[in-house]
Amino acid sequence: MTTSPQARRSARPQDSAVLHTYETLIVGAGFAGLGSAIRLRRAGIRDIVILERGNAVGGTWRDNQYPGAACDIPSNLYSYSFAPNPEWSRAYSGSREILSYIGSLVRQYELAPLIRFGQEVIELAFDKASRRWLAKTAAGQTYGARTVVMAQGPLSNARFPDMPGIGCFEGHKIHSARWDHGYDFAGKRVAVIGTGASAIQIIPEMVKQAGFVKVFQRTPGWVLPRPDYGTPDWMRALFRRAPAAQSALRQVLYGAHESMATGLIWRTPASGLLEQVARLHLRSQVQDDWMRRQLTPDHRIGCKRVLVSNDYYPSLQQPNAKLITWPIATLSPRGIRTVEGVEHQADCIVFATGFDVSKTGTPFPVHGLGGRLLSEEWQRGAQAYRSVSVAGYPNLFFTFGPNSGPGHNSALVYLESQIDYIVQGVRLVIERDLKWLDVHEGAQQRYNAAIQRRLAGTNWNSGCKSWYLTGDGFNGTMYPGFATQYRLQMRRLPQRDYSLVR
Amino acid sequence: MQLDLEKMRDRIKASQWALADIDWDAPGRERVTENPELYAKLKAFMADLMWIEHVGARGFAAMAKKAPNDTLREIYTYFHAEEQRHANAEMALMQRWGMLDGEGLPEPNINIRLVVEWLDAYADEMPLSVLGSVIPMLEITLDGALCKFLLDTVDDPVCHAAFDKINADEARHLGVDFHVLEMLGHGPIYRQTLDMAGRLIDPRLLMGILAYLPLLNRMRDNLVELGLKENKLYEAIAKYKRVGGTPGGRRNPWFQLISRQGAWVIDRKNVFYHAPVDALVRLTGKIPPRLLPQIPSWVHELTWKPTA
Known part of the structure; x- marks a missing residue:
């Protein structure tokens, strides 16, 4: 050797x-x-x-x-x-x-x-x-x-889900994990299937870009508000000069997330508290009783992946968006047929159906x-x-x-x-x-x-x-x-x- | 009536249809539109029928939340949507026959309206034992009897084509309804009876009963007014007792109560039942529409359009 x-x-x-x-x-x-x-x-x-x-x-x-x-x-x-x-x-x-x-x-x-x-x-x-x-x-x-x-x-x-009729849809199909950056959504009728972690990030963007967006939901998830902010310049300067400050912040964030475990992993009073936060978040963003009912999960928090978003609920209520909770019967050449008998026609279906x-x-x-x-x-x-x-x-x-x-x-x-x-x-x-x-x-x-x-x-x-x-x-x-x-x-x-x- | 719920769920999924499967412009509409006497009667009748389906839909939506297992929950979720499909198809027939005024929804009668209000406010809080016992009654009497009348009276082929599909769905609904009715009868009778006694003093349920009782009498009156034999309705009410009266079903005190009440409805001579309930029908008829709360938003999901 x-x-x-x-x-x-x-x-x-x-x-x-x-x-x-x-x-x-x-x-x-x-x-x-x-x-x-x-x-x-x-x-x-x-x-x-x-x-x-x-x-x-x-x-x-x-x-x-x-x-x-x-x-x-x-x-x-x-x-x-x-x-x-x-x-x-x-x-x-x-x-x-x-x-x-x-x-x-x-x-x-x-x-x-x-x-x-x-x-x-x-x-x-x-x-x-x-x-x-x-x-x-x-x-x-x-x-x-x-x-x-x-x-x-x-x-x-990533793969397209095993849905009846998926082969016969004649419009454009996109999987969230294989995004088609060449497709122009302007003025298009877009159907988004799925309301999981990827979907709730895609939907607000689609509502901004597309002509009309229909969101097909099977099971709603718990959505917590996201404490997001743009990093101020002083903070970046501080982190550059004093890396210890950044690792201190990391420790604080780590501790905060660790404390969430008590509510998310096991059923404890903290779970009830987190569910209450999610309910308040929903109540503050959605006025209509029926829509709130549609968006309220039946499972306890933590059972499925918990979602975080500030703009998902508002985006569903835009004039060019609609939440559909009817089960999907089949895909058809021109769109999605749901069990209430209506064919929801779409130019493009976005599958945010996971992996x-x-x-x-x-x-x-x-x-x-x-x-x-x-x-x-x-x-x-x-x-x-x-x-x-x-x-x-x-x-x-x-x-x-x-x-x-x-x-x-x-x-x-x-x-x-x-x-x-x-x-x-x-x-x-x-x-x-x-x-x-x-x-x-x-x-x-x-x-x-x-x-x-x-x-x-x-x-x-x-x-x-x-x-x-x-x-x-x-x-x-x-x-x-x-x-x-x-x-x-x-x-x-x-x-x-x-x-x-x- | 025992059935394999998982097989039933698969059968439901395999039997889906859409409004687009029916040619709503096929010939034959004149058989209704050129019969003025029938036309006038049918308009009010169809509106009632459509609303009854819609009530059933909301009932199933509430039951989906109470289902004891995933399979039944999924079935009820489908039934919720299927009842909506029936309402949509019936609205499409009304559109075909020129019975819709513009884009607006047909108006429900006041008793349906009250039931819709009650369902919207309280159904989600009612236990499966109540919902699972009363929904079959509504389905078998109102849905079943009204559809039968319609098919006997109207010979528009499109109407028959639509109701072939609707009735096939309803047969599955009744199958599951009575399976659950039987299931609800399990457990010690004393416990079920105590549970029922507790529920019966719940003011929310009492309000529901107050909304429900006049509905049956109102529908009976409407049918009579249409020149129908009320016997058709009574046969359907009797059927609830007959089909639901399995050993398990009979052990369910809610079944006992509802079928007893059905017998009172049938017995026109029972003044102790009919005098107060008919008074309720008249009383509710006097409620000014402006006093009613705003229609819940799920009502606006109704559509006669096959595509959206």
């Missing part, structure tokens, strides 16, 4: 005999993939490759560029603590600004040379003999690596020890050890893995602690030259039994349907606790729960 990394990388990777084995292979160049690369390099892991299926970095934030796209969490908390950005223009930044923050990470940490664009992983398999993972890509290439970080993103696959959340597996087959297949093991719901490791899949680490989702705090806080945990794992494998590091089956089972026991008492499992649950009602998505609890459990990788094979 005397060739330089450059020479090794240029070797044709198809021939497995001469295939270069990276120290770490990262799937995806979004927040998780890039963050992992930064931290791994800082820990001394230098030989890294990032496989990205698109031709730009940014993942979810690259894909979700619909009008009005923004983050529900204040930017000072929805960013890496090790890479603060004093220049956020607003409390809650739009997706373009978040994307350019991600771009700045690539520049600042010189990640570009690690990234292979246009490499969509289609299969990942552990080769016991050569004790490495082999990743096949759609472009026909194979990459080998000692360790793998799965950072393909939980919300990366394929991988509840039963990953977007591509992953073969572990002895050829075991992850999607088979996860058929009845995904589970992992501390959301990162899965028994039988050595040297493989998940970001945003099973039961790592927050309902009340910044996903990046969770992500950061996953990354630090993964760094410990990767270092163990590389520095001790392990054949593999594999979590004990028993430890994983005990961990999950405890997680499921704790989940049973949460709002997510309180009876509503949501993307957090599988069709059978299994919750393999959310972490039942405070972010602080999660961070504590992720602080150290407990070697006693893993087999370290030399």
Whole structure:
């Protein structure tokens, strides 16, 4: 092994005999993939490759560029603590600004040379003999690596919903996560299907741009007001000069979001209080009794994702907007037929219907020890050890893995602690030259039994349907606790729960 | 009457139709419009019918909030919309027959209006036991009897085409209605009776009863005025007792109360019932329209236009 990394990388990777084995292979160049690369390099892991299926970095934030796209969490908390950005223009930044923050990470940490664009992983398999993972890509290439970080993103696959008649609609169809920036909405009749987190950001923008907007709602969500403001110049200047001030603000925001957990995750008096805030918000913005009834959720707050918006309710009441709560019977060539018998004609349908959340597996087959297949093991719901490791899949680490989702705090806080945990794992494998590091089956089972026991008492499992649950009602998505609890459990990788094979 | 609610829900979803499926300009309208005697009667009748559907719709909307499981909730959400579809289709027939004055909605009679007001104000707060017992009565008597009369009297093919679809929907509604009526009879009778006794002193429910009783007598009077045999209505009321009178249904005290009241309605000689209720009909007829609150906004969702 005397060739330089450059020479090794240029070797044709198809021939497995001469295939270069990276120290770490990262799937995806979004927040998780890039963050992992930064931290791994800082820990001394230098030989890294990032496989990205698109031709730009940014993942979810690259894909979700619909009008009005923004983050529900204040930017000072929805960013890496090790890479603060004093220049956020607003409390809650739009997706373009978040994307350019991600771009700045690539520049600042010189990640570009690690990234292979246009490499969509289609299969990942552990080769016991050569004790490495082999990743096949759609472009026909194979990459080998000692360790793998799965950072393909939980919300990366958008698709049109399975609606009757969807194939026969002759107008224009747009998915929120694959926005068509070339389409001119001026004067058009637009139907928006869905009233979730993306929809309530899109709708106010559509109402501004389009001729007439009809919003098709199935289930209303709880909407809390969003304390948004433009960042004053003095604040930016302060953050530039005194980074401690910015991290202090981050701590305050973190604490405020942590306190929301008591109401959002469990049914407590705080839930009632939050519901009351949401009701007051609705009452102050919607005068009509019937419309308020249509917009009032039946489920308890926290069961589905909580929405934040100041302009969603007002936009629904504009003269060129209408909320429709009749169930959709079918799509027709000219529009949407609802059960009250009316065909709502539209030039364009915007589907803000969400993503394929991988509840039963990953977007591509992953073969572990002895050829075991992850999607088979996860058929009845995904589970992992501390959301990162899965028994039988050595040297493989998940970001945003099973039961790592927050309902009340910044996903990046969770992500950061996953990354630090993964760094410990990767270092163990590389520095001790392990054949593999594999979590004990028993430890994983005990961990999950405890997680499921704790989940049973949460709002997510309180009876509503949501993307957090599988069709059978299994919750393999959310972490039942405070972010602080999660961070504590992720602080150290407990070697006693893993087999370290030399 | 036991049925598999999930299969029923799938059947409902598979049986959807839209106003656009019917050719509202097909020949045959003259069979109504060129019959002056029928025309005049039919105009008031259709308005009542349309409003009754609308009342049913609002009832189902309230029931969707009370449904004990997701499947039933979804079914009621569909029924809410389907009743609205029936009202829309009936309005489309009125439009076909030139019975709509401009864009405006036909006026409901005062008793329907009072029921609409009550539903809007209190239905969401009523338990499923009340709503689930009274809605089948409304559906079977008013909806059922009125539709039957219409089809016996009118031979416009478009009207028949529309009502073929409406009646197929209604058959499913009744299937679910009576399934729920039976379901509501489960549990100890003493507890159900105590629960009912408690509800009956709820002033909101008493107001509902005060709105509901004169409605049946008003509709009877209207039918008689149209030259109809009131027996058709009575047959339908008797049907409620017959179909709902399953072992489970009979255990439901609300069913007992409503079917007993139905028997009183049928018995014209029962002065103890009819004298006060007819007085209520006359009394409500004297309420000046300006005293009524503004029509709730969901009423304006009615439309005869197949596309929007």
